[in-house]
Amino acid sequence: QTQKTTLAGFRLLDPRGVVIAGREEIGQSLADVAEVRAALAGRYASALRLRIPNQPTPPLYSVSRGTRVRVFVAMPVAVEGRIAGVVYLSRTPNNIVKHLYGERGKVTLAAIAIVGGTLLIGLVFLRTVSRPIYGLIERTKRIAAGDREAMKPLDHHGTRELAELSAAFLDMAQKLQARSDSIQTFATYVSHELKSPLTAIQGAAELLRDSGEAMDEAERKRFSNNIVTDAGRLNLLVRRLLELARVENLAPSGESTSLDAALALLP
Structure with a gap:
């Protein structure tokens, strides 16, 4: 038995x-x-x-x-x-198959616990890592499209490392935007400075060309002097721009000359 x-x-x-x-x-x-x-x-x-x-x-x-x-x-x-x-x-x-079948209740509970733990880890990973990364990617696209409102901290950083990465990235974006604004302002000012002598030179040259014999020697000399003076201003402006470019190249990494310093080089 x-x-x-x-x-x-x-x-x-x-x-x-x-x-x-x-x-x-x-x-x-x-x-x-x-x-x-x-x-x-x-x-x-x-x-x-x-x-x-x-x-x-x-x-x-x-x-x-x-x-x-x-x-x-x-x-x-x-x-x-x-x-x-x-x-x-x-x-x-x-054998192992027969044993697991005999313990199928415990095996089922263990499988449920493993799947549940895996899902929980996935949710935690999504919350702490993936979600902030996707948020930062979305901010990058918005900043690249020119949205200034995107330059603000994320709502959720997840981990300390991602918070530091996000802060460093947004700080870099703000500095690049400020530099872009400075370059735009500087370009506008330089364009105005270049336009004035060019207009004066063009006007004086047209008068000299169209007046012919009607213009006396004194007026011809005055317009010629104006052309020379304005050409000198352009020459000086170009030299200052070259000096500014050299200063920018010599600036330490992460630093640049301010707009005021750049404008001070112009006449």
């Missing part, structure tokens, strides 16, 4: 280790088996052995039900202080 319940192989050994009950092994001596020898000495013993597929199956090894190992247990039987025999049991444990 025990054998039918546990599906284990049972063998009864006499005090010398000879099988007296146990199918075809009856009459065989197992006294040299380590666990049997320990049981004959009065000690419980067990062993776990691997099957060797490319060799004939030994008598004590049953066909595996899915695993390549078999458990052997030797229990001494004592009568009035003397070893009267040994109960020798062997069984192949269930």
